[in-house]
Amino acid sequence: MRIPCPFCGLRDGVEFSYQGDANRTRPDPVSVDQTVWNDHVFNRVNTRGVHREFWLHNHGCRAHLVVERNTVTHEIVSVALARQFVLERKP
Amino acid sequence: MAEYSAWQLLKHAFTGNTGWKEAWRKPEPKPAYEVVIVGGGGHGLSTAYYLAKEFGIRNVAVVDKGVLGQGNVGRNTQAIRSNYLLPENQHFYELSMDLWEGLSQELNYNVMFSQRGVLNIAHHPAQLDQFARRGNAMRLNGIDAELYTRADVARALPGIDMSPTARFPIHGGFMQKSAGVARHDAVAWGYARAADRLGVDLIENAEVLEFIKDGDRVAGVRTTRGEIRASKVAVAVAGSTSEVMRRAGIDRLPIESHVLQAFVTESLKPVIHTVATYGGGHLYFSQTDKGSILFGGDIDGYNSWAQRGNLPVVEDVMAEMVTLFPGLARVRLLRSWGGIMDMSMDGSPIITAGPLPGMYLNTGWCYGGFKAIPGSGLCFAHTIAKDEPHRLSAPFTLDRFQRAYAIDDKGQGPTPKWH
Amino acid sequence: MMRLSQGGRIDRSKTLHFTFDGKAFTGHPGDTLASALAANGVRLFGRSFKYHRRRGLLGAGIEEPNALVTVIDNGVREPNLPATLVELKDGLIAESQNRWPSLGFDMGAVNQLGAKVFGAGFYYKTFFGPFRSTRVWHFFEHFIRRAAGLGAAGDVPDPARYERINAFCDMLVIGGGGAGLAAALDAAKAGKRVIVCDLAPVFGGRMNWTGETEKRDALLAALDATGNARLLPRTMVWGHYDGNTFAAIENVASHRQSLPGEPRHRHWVIRAGAVVLATGATERPLVFPGNDRPGVMLANSMLRMAAEFGVAPGETFGMFTNNDSAYHAAAALAAFGPRCVLIVDLRRSVSAEMRAIAIRLKAELRTGHAVVGTTGSAGLNGVHVAPVDAECHVTGTEKLFAVHALGMSGGWNPLIGLAAQQGQKPGFDDTLQAFMPPALPAEWRTVGAVAGVGLPAPAPVLMVRPKKPLDKAFIDFQHDVTDTDIDLAHREGFIAVEHLKRYTTLGMATDQGRTSNVAGIARMAELLGKTVGETGTTRFRAPFSGVSLGSIAAERFGHIMPNRLTPMQDWHTANGGDTYAAGLWHRPMAYLKPGETLEQAYVREAKAVRQAAGLVDVSTLGKILVQGPDAAEFLDRVYTNMMSTLPVMKARYGLMLREDGLLFDDGTAWRLAEDEFLVTTTTANAGKVMEHLEFFLDCIWPDLGCVVTSVTDHWGGMALAGPKARDILSTCVTGAAVDNAALPHMGIVHGVIAGVKVMVARLSFSGERAYEIYAPSGHAQRVWDAVMAAGAALGLVPYGLEALGTLRVEKGHVTGAEIDGRTTADDLGLGGMLSKKKPFIGSAMAYREGLVRDGRLQLVGLKSLDGRALNGGAHVVENAAPQEPAESLGHVTAACFSPAVNAYVGLALVRDGRKRIGQNAFLADPLRGIHMPVAIVSPHMIDPDGSRMHG
Secondary structure (H helix, E strand, C coil), rough: CEEEECCCCEEHHCCCCCCCCCCCCCCCCCCHHHHHHHHHCCCCCCCCCHHHHECCCCCCCCEEEEEEEECCCCCCCEEHHHHHHHHHHCC | CCCCCHHHHHHHHHCCCCCCCCCCCCCCCCCCCEEEEEEEHHHCCCCHHHHHHCCCCCCCCCCCCCCCCCCCCCCCCEEEEECCHHHHHHHHHHHHHHHCHHHHHHHHCCCCCCCCCEEEEEECCCHHHHHHHHHHHHHHCCCCCCEEEEHHHHCCCCCCCCCCCCCCCCCCEECCCCEECCCCCHHHHHHHHHHHHHEEEECCCCEEEEEEEEEEEEEEECCCCCCEEEEEEECCCCHHHHHHHCCCCCCCCCCCEEEEEEEEEEEEECCCCCCCEECCCEEEEEECCCCCCEEEEEEEECCCCCCCCCCHHHHHHHHHHHCCCCHCCEECCCEEEEEEEEECCCCCEEEEEECCCCCEEEEEEEECCHHHHHHHHHHHHHHHHHCCCCCCCCCCCCCCHHCCCCCCCCCCCCCHHHC | EEEEECCCCCCCCCEEEEEECEEEEEECCEHHHHHHHHCCCCCCEECCCCCCCCCCCCCCCCCCCCCEEEEEEEEEEEEEEEEECCCCCEEEECCCCCEEEECCCEHHHHHHHHCCCCCCHHHHHHHCCCCCCCCHHHHHHHHHHHHHCCCCCCCCCCCCCCCEEEEEEEEEEECEEEEHHHHHHHHHHHHCCCECCCCCCCCEEECCCCCCCCHHHHHHHHHHHCCCEEECCCCEEEEEEECCCCEEEHHHCCCCCCCCCCCCCCEEEEEEEEEEEEECCCEECCCEECCCCCCCHHHHHHHHHHHHHHHEEECCEEEECCCCCHHHHHHHHCCCCCCCEEEECCCCCHHHHHHHHHHCCCCCECCCEEEEEEECCCCEEEEEEECCCCCCCCCCCCEEECCCCCCEEEEEEECHHHHCCCCCCCEEECCCCECCCCCCCEEEEEHHHHCCCCCCCCCCCCCEECHHHHHHHEEEEEEECCCHHHHHHHHHCCHHHHHHHHCCCCCCCCCCCCCHHHHHHHHHHHCCCCHHHCCCCCCCCEEEEEEEEEHHHHCCCCCCCCEEEECCHHHHHHEEEEEEEECCCEEEEEEECCCCCCCCCCCCHHHHHCCCCEEEEEECEEEEEECCCCCCCCHHEEEEECCCCCCCEEEEEEEEEEECCCEEEEEEEEEEEECCCCCCCEECCCCHHHHHHHHHHHHHCCCCCEEEECCCCCEEEEEEEEEHHHHHHHEEEEEECCCCCCCCCEEEEEECCEEEEEEEEECCCCCCCEEEEEHHHHHHHHHHHHHHHHHHHHHHEEECCHHHHHHHHHHCCCCCCCCCCCCCCCHEEEEHHHHCCCCCCCCCHHCCCHHHHCCCEEEEEEEECCCCCCCCCCCEEECCCCCCCCCEEEEEEEEEEEEECCCCEEEEEEEEEHHHHHCEEEEEECCEEEEEEEECCCCCCCCCCCHHCCC
């Protein structure tokens, strides 16, 4: 697998570490609604197909990326910087 | 008289081997069954068998999107053990160990359970202490375990690098002698045939497209071979759990599907006589009766439904193998493959009624499901038949995550790639 | 077989000596082991897997299933090599396999008598006995294991070096035959960087044995002239991974004497832009009784042996075919001298062109006929031929023809493996009777024979069926799969290709089904009344063909993981440090004096720390710089306790939880400035904590003005602890006051030691008055030396991990043994550190039902009551006598001899442990046969009010 890092270019997958499902948004930190927290911490959509996920370029620039990747073909569909993605997602 | 035996082999040999029956029938699906089990792998087939055998429920169908035994039951590294740390896991896997010991006779099918022992190699005094904690816990729960000295390890694994200058010198080990391996395909086929002979319909090439509901209640499945109604629908589809459950309207589960690769060398005369693991990295290996070394390591570490992995793990696993056995460096890798693992959030399985009325779920085996097939089937059948959990599978609920009763043998928390 | 006087690429002017099964032979440079043995008249190369049948050469290349040998190189064994791929070198030692006592007389051949019993999957039906036990199986398994297996591996460590290389190219051409070279030339001319790999020592593929070597040389010269092509001979591309990443193995030196420093093999990882698959095709055998007799070979392999290696099959040969390629091979082979006396063709009619070839060769042509049996004891000397109908049923009487060799051609299989490794399904071409490459991505192309170009159209794949066969007809030669095995699989319902493969082992041999799959699948298709295409094929998997484990391990063979060394590593080993690998780090357990045991050494060291002072290397602790206007806010969110209230130049102990509310890590945060903190982590969790912090900054709170930087390797660290620590520090540090007022517990100062700028924080893991001194890594040894010198007169000793552990156990400080991923802060007596004033990572889930219930394991101290040592991993029980099973109340997490308590003590996690303090219990360690009484005590075994460290 090769992932095009916005900073470092097309790099081998071995340089990155998978950081999980990027479809989740963290609940309000002051909330103690256990159903909401349980869903966030323990549940996953686990898409068969194009899946949005975080990757850390840990042997490169150490930026987190939001990668859309097909979990059946491993094809990388899109890559964005996580910071930018998260800032834009926020209302 | 038993259908399979040495005598029968001789008898059939004299009649040109034309008298053997189909291992299992290829029936047309009936419109309705008492129980439909989705997933014709090890867990689905053993569940069907125990439903018929132990609970008298024979009006059962197992449906599979392909042919039987083509998921993880046919692509694992065959190890069978109960050397877990936590008591819930120990008791649960020991139930399977007990069933394994009589399984060939029970099924009248040689599953080749070979109790050649599973040896975890330790490379540091602290690592040996951790194994001791596990082994003592097992002993106190009535399960066999022993500590191995360096010399014991050298005796058990001739050719292993015992050098004190190795990167991770061998310090000792932890052995469960009753553990071992079984022939994976034989387990699937043995359960399939035994279930078939008890009247269970095994329906291949019937993919579940959606679940039929009566109100809230799941009342059957619509498959590529037509509608099949059932009072109870059980799902045991391992790596495909999330996708199958989505067809029942369940969108999110504590499961991630990951790819695990496995490897086999060309056939060799016997050189490795036990199952063993390398404590300096992540590697497990044994040698099949046909002579191939069967081995594997870590999951690739990302969500995947591809049944194939990537090169870095291949390189890791080969490096670990030859680090332990520098005399095997010129042995050749014959084949690699991948399976989709239903990685749960605490590394332990889920066996439960629900999450919808009329539905039962068996999942979360991570990459240790093969050894659990007998116990899982028995407990899941119990859950389905009696609508209450078996005593030994009672801790493995779906709500344990929210309630903070996780069964986390590795202590890694809700990050599946670390389990 | 015999050596021709001329022809081929062997150098007859030079002689090479080698042995096979201890017997001496000679050959020539350019020979393979197979061709050299054949030239010496050897016909018997091996024994089959199950029936131990006598087997000769079937092929001439990678497809060879029969002639497997073990090559022994300075005692290192390399089993299962096809002799057709072993390039001959002087002094080569090779052995045959899977035979006892000898290849010529093999006791295992007795298995043939039981062949009717030993059909497909027979072992599933027997060997287990009627009674619940695994004993019967264990008994039989013992013998089965010894009988199974091909070659024997050895235990002499391989001294060879292997190497890995990364390569990038615009186009990767896999296969350097005519089609591959032409594609490479086009691309290279257009300025593309091209890599061309070929299995063989010489490029050209078929051109090497079809008389086109001049064309080959012209292509190669033109390619060379472009300057854009890199040609890798003896290189097998074996794996296709995501992102057009290919794994290939180059045989650098195993075919000759290696040069100093040269790797034996090179593991190539090639990232390609475009891919040209030019892997060619291999010929298939025909399935007829006796088709495995030595002397029966693939038709074009027979030609290859003559054209490439100057080895003729014998004075006369016959051909048995279902397609035209055997005619061309016969004609080409006859040009080298041997006479073609017979061509048997399953087809009723053949073209005028083929008839003309037969006439020209003066060969008897039998169309609509089949070879229905073979004769000969040492090797083939004749074939029985009979007429057959369109379904290959024998319809007439047999006639015996004398031939010395028989070439067979059952059609061709394109080598599509690499194109299908990603899981795409190959389709079946009814004209070529072959599985073809699946639909491929746009940047892939297939050229030449793998795309079907130039392949003959054979008759449908059918096996020859006499009414009463004289012998077995083999489909899978190596695994002895015959037509009756396929029939049995069908009868028993193992009809899906995956079931067929697993039940019969069809295609699972070292040739990976290249010679067997199509015939086996075709037989099943026939039984099912389906087409071969409908029946399908099994999934193709890496590797394309066998690759040695050491080659893939490459440089990591013997160097499995990098070593992380602290700046003081050399000092430790020079001063008796007994170092152990812990993760990637190497750390001294203790500094052994001559004659000391480890326990004596660590007890001495721990005692010295409590009485005077000790110095320990703590460079391995994770160190993370947290900077920015929101640094304090960020740390408030990640630590359970408040960090924003920490004054500048003060440190604070902190806990981190996971999101699920369980303990994650502990460490200290040092506030170096309003907007700058240095955070320390445990050694084991350094990487994980860094990723955790980065994750939250990038993915959860990108709005925070804060950055984190790992500085673990930038700072060497040492902890100076003990009542004399301040005295020692004050004599060596300048530029900072270190008295209790200037540097109280948890204070930080900047100073200079031995000319090196250092940071000193007064922190204590040992429970003593203690200082962590951080110096830039490159100067840390200098600082260490200065501190040691300053303490020499005051009794300062270096101490290792064991003493460090002892000091912390006495004090009840926790580490990874207690923060094991299952414990809460409260379990370890640290519940008070969970702030109620603010949310933090894990706060929402930290008080869930299961985390606050009664009966959780809690941290306690243990003290031996009978003077025996506590063992790590022992369990706490109530039963006074050893008993199994017994109820475990918990387990020992750490144990040592405490000089301060003057007893063996430990820490343990015990169910409702805090309520049990003051009670006695027992330690059960059945693994080591120890059962002993212990007292459950407070984990804070010394100085519970902290006066020593605060003083």
